[in-house]
Amino acid sequence: MSLRNALLALLRVxxxxxxxxxxxxxxxxGHVWHAPDSQIYPELRKMEAAGLxxxxxxxxxxxxxxxVYHVTEAGDRAFLDWxxxxxxxxxxxxxxxxxxxxxxxxxxxxxxxFLRSHVEQWQGELEQWEGELRRIDAVDNPMLVRxxxxxxxxxxxxxxxxxxxxxxxxxxxxxxxxxxxxxxxALVDELEASSGAWTxxxxxSSGPEASERAAP
Amino acid sequence: MSLRNALLALLRVxxxxxxxxxxxxxxxxGHVWHAPDSQIYPELRKMEAAGLxxxxxxxxxxxxxxxVYHVTEAGDRAFLDWxxxxxxxxxxxxxxxxxxxxxxxxxxxxxxxFLRSHVEQWQGELEQWEGELRRIDAVDNPMLVRxxxxxxxxxxxxxxxxxxxxxxxxxxxxxxxxxxxxxxxALVDELEASSGAWTxxxxxSSGPEASERAAP
DNA sequence: AATTGCATGTAACAGGTTACATGATTGC
DNA sequence: GCAATCATGTAACCTGTTACATGCAATT
Numbered sequence: 001m002s003l004r005n006a007l008l009a010l011l012r013v014x015x016x017x018x019x020x021x022x023x024x025x026x027x028x029x030g031h032v033w034h035a036p037d038s039q040i041y042p043e044l045r046k047m048e049a050a051g052l053x054x055x056x057x058x059x060x061x062x063x064x065x066x067x068v069y070h071v072t073e074a075g076d077r078a079f080l081d082w083x084x085x086x087x088x089x090x091x092x093x094x095x096x097x098x099x100x101x102x103x104x105x106x107x108x109x110x111x112x113x114f115l116r117s118h119v120e121q122w123q124g125e126l127e128q129w130e131g132e133l134r135r136i137d138a139v140d141n142p143m144l145v146r147x148x149x150x151x152x153x154x155x156x157x158x159x160x161x162x163x164x165x166x167x168x169x170x171x172x173x174x175x176x177x178x179x180x181x182x183x184x185x186a187l188v189d190e191l192e193a194s195s196g197a198w199t200x201x202x203x204x205s206s207g208p209e210a211s212e213r214a215a216p
Numbered sequence: 217m218s219l220r221n222a223l224l225a226l227l228r229v230x231x232x233x234x235x236x237x238x239x240x241x242x243x244x245x246g247h248v249w250h251a252p253d254s255q256i257y258p259e260l261r262k263m264e265a266a267g268l269x270x271x272x273x274x275x276x277x278x279x280x281x282x283x284v285y286h287v288t289e290a291g292d293r294a295f296l297d298w299x300x301x302x303x304x305x306x307x308x309x310x311x312x313x314x315x316x317x318x319x320x321x322x323x324x325x326x327x328x329x330f331l332r333s334h335v336e337q338w339q340g341e342l343e344q345w346e347g348e349l350r351r352i353d354a355v356d357n358p359m360l361v362r363x364x365x366x367x368x369x370x371x372x373x374x375x376x377x378x379x380x381x382x383x384x385x386x387x388x389x390x391x392x393x394x395x396x397x398x399x400x401x402a403l404v405d406e407l408e409a410s411s412g413a414w415t416x417x418x419x420x421s422s423g424p425e426a427s428e429r430a431a432p
Numbered sequence: 433a434a435t436t437g438c439a440t441g442t443a444a445c446a447g448g449t450t451a452c453a454t455g456a457t458t459g460c
Numbered sequence: 461g462c463a464a465t466c467a468t469g470t471a472a473c474c475t476g477t478t479a480c481a482t483g484c485a486a487t488t
Contacts, residue, residue, distance in 0.1 A: 002311045003475085009318050019439050032314045034307035039476065041441055064484050066439060083322040087311055087330060089337050091250035093448090094386070095218045095303055098248045101382035102225050104374040106299040114303060121305050158320040158407050158414070165403055166317035169396040170310070176392050180385040187381055191374050198374070219447085235467050255448065257469055280456045282467060309476090 001082070003043055004052070006033045008071060008079040011053060013147045015070035018044055028143040031132055032166065044069060052078050096177075100184065108192045115188070118181040126174035133167045136160060217298070219259055220268075222249045224287060224295040227269060229363045231286035234260055244359040247348055248382065260285060268294050312393075316400065324408045331404070334397040342390035349383045352376060 006029045010021060022040050035043075044067075047053045052075030055067040071079070096118055103111045135141040139148070144163065148156050192198055222245045226237060238256045251259075260283075263269045268291030271283040287295075312334055319327045351357040355364070360379065364372050408414055 002309070002314055006314055009314075009321075012321075017439080018441095019437095022439095029314065029317070031308065032317060033309050033311075034476095036477075037439095038441075038478080041439095045441095060439085061485055064439075080322065083315065083318065084326040084329075086333060087315060089311070090448095092247065092341065092386075093218070093249050095249075095305070097382045097385055098218055098222055098225075098245065099299065099303060100385060101245070101248060101379055102299065103378040103381070104371060105225075105228075106296065110300040113300075117302060125308065154413075155320060157410070161403060161407060162319040163317055165319070165400055166313045168399075169313055169316060169393075170308075172392050172396055173389065176388050177385075180388055183384075184381055187377060191377060194373070197370075217447095233467080234469095235465095238467095252449075253467095254450080254469075257467090261469095276466085277457055280467075306476095 002033055003035050003039065004047060005079055005082045007043060007047065008052065008075055010143065011069055011071045012076060012079060013150045015068050017066045017068045019066065024143050028141065031128055108188050108198050111188050112185060115181045115184040119178050122174045122177040126171060126178070129167050129170045129174060133164065133171065136163050136167065218249055219251050219255065220263060221295055221298045223256070223259060223263065224268065224291055226359065227285055227287045228292060228295060229366045231284050233282045233284045235282065240359050244357065247344055248386070324404050324414050327404050328401060331397045331400040335394050338390045338393040342387060342394070345383050345386045345390060349380065349387065352379050352383065
């Protein structure tokens with residue numbers, strides 16, 4: 001449902017074609033909720049079938065057409081209802097922390113490699129989000145500008161404040177991940193120095209005698 | 217693939233039945249990678265078909281049976297290979313930050329409600345993970361104990377250190393989310409005090425004239 | 433005439449969620 | 461005799477991913 005509401009959030013500020021929407025998406029909400037075009041177009045069709053948006057074919061050149069969508073009252077209500085409803089949290093499913101918990105099973109080099117690329121991964125995200133923060137401050141993001149133009153001035157402060165707030169949260173998270181991974185790198189060094197030979201440990205449970213051993 | 221490797225990680229320390237595995241799972245790796253039983257049983261079958269684990273039927277009482285799985289050499293290698301391979305990061309998809317970015321569209325009360333339950337949500341996770349940290353320190357977690365018993369003593373330090381490391385990362389994250397949401401609550405208060413009447417803003421784009429207005 | 437950007441998808445598959453379904457055994 | 465817990469799934473559905481597919485329009 002989040003993709004649907006992300007799309008509604010964009011369309012609520014004014015009509016857009018699927019293509020425009022998809023472009024705007026990738027440079028705004030897409031930083032928070034990724035979705036490929038191949039998911040956006042069908043979702044728009046479903047939303048239209050559900051009566052949340054209405055699309056109008058527009059001619060383009062000789063033969064070309066494009067479909068411009070605008071939210072209906074039902075769509076507007078659906079978005080506002082979602083905003084007021086309790087958020088559904090998905091269960092934790094974190095591959096990096098999963099792997100981190102078993103780093104003793106691999107070589108120090110593989111452990112370092114993992115932690116280094118974790119730093120890199122989050123540094124990439126961090127840059128995205130910090131860039132977005134700068135664009136918010138400079139009021140230099142097409143969607144944000146559209147939004148401000150479409151709303152009464154007394155709401156501008158709030159609109160900007162909450163955008164900032166959202167991206168600040170993401171920036172915090174990225175920084176946290178980077179710090180954590182750096183601590184991990186230090187830990188690997190420490191463990192390699194302190195304890196004896198660090199040999200990757202192979203499961204003891206292979207072969208039939210293992211299951212024998214553990215039978216009740 | 218992460219579920220598969222989470223299961224391998226547990227089975228590598230010694231054979232377990234599907235049921236035992238599922239129980240152990242929910243109090244160990246399950247804190248990092250959630251999976252319901254209905255996913256675990258079929259996954260075990262698939263893993264067996266792929267030759268990563270082997271299951272042996274054991275009789276239980278008169279008619280009952282249970283299937284005890286142990287990892288094969290191929291499974292052990294698959295796990296170790298995964299540990300050495302680059303981790304695949306999934307694209308950002310964060311409903312809470314998505315909603316946060318549009319908090320100006322709802323009432324201050326709904327905004328507060330969302331932020332309060334965000335705090336609660338992460339406080340719940342935080343307790344889980346802090347509890348797990350305490351159990352690691354007290355060496356009081358059945359899976360961890362099994363693991364230590366199954367490994368040579370010179371690896372114990374590393375094993376414990378990385379478990380701590382993983383959970384510390386999760387604890388940090390939870391604390392970060394809580395702080396962020398609390399800042400959000402303060403922000404709502406601030407905005408409510410500073411700016412004029414805070415009225416939820418309804419999309420301007422409903423109705424046919426709206427699309428008229430925006431046509432190129 | 434060729435490239436870039438506009439414009440819109442489909443198909444197959446993987447992974448995860450929810451609800452449902454069933455029965456045996458052990459301890460009280 | 462009954463409850464808890466051991467034990468194992470299936471089916472339908474939703475969401476998302478990857479790869480593929482197509483063609484027009486505007487610009488150089």
